[in-house]
Amino acid sequence: MKESLLREAPALLLAVAVTFGQTAPTEPTFEVATVRPSAPVTPELLMSGKAHMGKRIDKAYADFGSYTLKDLIAEAYRVKPYQVTGADLSHTGHFSHGTWTDNEHFDVLGKLPQGASADSVPEMLQALLVDRFHLKSHRESKEMSVYALVIGKGGSKLPPASDDYKWSPRESLMPKTLEDYAGILSGAVDRPVLDETGLKGKYMLPVFAATRAAMARDQGVLAPELAANGREDLAATFAAEATGASLTPALVGGLKLEPRKAKMTIVAIDHVDSAPTAN
Numbered sequence: 001m002k003e004s005l006l007r008e009a010p011a012l013l014l015a016v017a018v019t020f021g022q023t024a025p026t027e028p029t030f031e032v033a034t035v036r037p038s039a040p041v042t043p044e045l046l047m048s049g050k051a052h053m054g055k056r057i058d059k060a061y062a063d064f065g066s067y068t069l070k071d072l073i074a075e076a077y078r079v080k081p082y083q084v085t086g087a088d089l090s091h092t093g094h095f096s097h098g099t100w101t102d103n104e105h106f107d108v109l110g111k112l113p114q115g116a117s118a119d120s121v122p123e124m125l126q127a128l129l130v131d132r133f134h135l136k137s138h139r140e141s142k143e144m145s146v147y148a149l150v151i152g153k154g155g156s157k158l159p160p161a162s163d164d165y166k167w168s169p170r171e172s173l174m175p176k177t178l179e180d181y182a183g184i185l186s187g188a189v190d191r192p193v194l195d196e197t198g199l200k201g202k203y204m205l206p207v208f209a210a211t212r213a214a215m216a217r218d219q220g221v222l223a224p225e226l227a228a229n230g231r232e233d234l235a236a237t238f239a240a241e242a243t244g245a246s247l248t249p250a251l252v253g254g255l256k257l258e259p260r261k262a263k264m265t266i267v268a269i270d271h272v273d274s275a276p277t278a279n
Contacts, residue, residue: 028120029127030062030110035276038066038105052107057118062125064108069272072108073135076125077267080183082144082192086137086269104274132276135269142266147189147257148196149182158253161202173204181205185257187214194262197255206252 041051052065055075064072074081110124129135161175176184182195188210251257 027127028113028116028124030124031113033108033110033128033132034279035128035132036107036279038107041066041105057121060112062108062110062112062118062121064106064125066105067108068105069133072106072125072129073137073267073269073272076122076129077137077139078122079265079267080186080192082186083264084267084269085142086267086272106276129272133273134271136271137267137269140266140268141263143261143263145191146260146262147185147191147193148260149178149185149193150196150256150258151199152254152256154254156197156199156254158199158203158205158255161204165204172206172208174207175202176205176207177202178205181207181210184210184214187211189257191259192262193257194260196258203253 038052041053054065056063056065064075067075068081070081070084073084077084108125108128110121110128112118112121112124116124126135159173165175167174177195178197178199179195182193184207185193
């Protein structure tokens with residue numbers, strides 16, 4: 001009799017909670033959220049600092065500007081974009097570099113529930129992706145070819161970040177951690193870049209050189225978009241730069257890349273729609 005009661009205890013407790021107007025805990029969600037295609041980000045907007053890009057979270061809203069679907073999934077599951085893979089997508093069949101998952105960008109604005117913490121935003125984003133893009137995924141472990149970002153034999157020559165740094169369109173260096181910089185470099189080369197420098201804190205790094213190399217890698221998509229928007233001059237320049245794109249300006253201060261193998265957790269996408277349901 002006692003064993004029977006012990007087995008039934010969880011169900012009895014849930015029934016009591018429901019009786020007194022309580023419900024079982026649920027995953028956090030945005031109170032309301034909008035998902036819209038992003039406006040094109042041109043090199044001009046990027047250099048002017050007026051592009052709606054990146055993540056901004058305060059006590060009321062979570063704002064993701066010009067995020068690809070792969071970036072949104074990575075943000076939601078607390079991994080890097082290169083840790084997101086998969087197939088069985090609604091109209092492309094493969095989840096790899098160069099597909100719509102990398103090239104179509106979205107703006108997501110979510111209102112946080114009263115008293116919600118910024119730490120719970122990834123889980124809210126997970127719920128949004130499941131609800132609006134019908135995302136289905138699972139985690140697995142995989143060995144991948146990577147580059148290790150390391151310091152060469154001559155030692156680090158990176159200048160530390162300045163406390164009074166103020167961004168300027170003519171400034172080629174920006175304060176970044178080496179981990180963040182490795183993520184930027186990942187978009188410019190053919191495999192993930194992992195920070196193995198051992199350096200902590202922020203340094204003045206050539207972010208725009210790395211970003212331009214990453215954009216040049218995608219010129220096959222971006223150049224036609226620029227031309228379609230009446231910017232044939234930029235499109236031609238962009239395509240020309242892509243043919244001679246190099247990481248040399250981005251690997252300064254004693255930095256270098258070493259090819260390696262690394263085992264990492266992967267978020268494998270079983271299914272995701274190419275467009276969200278209506279707001």
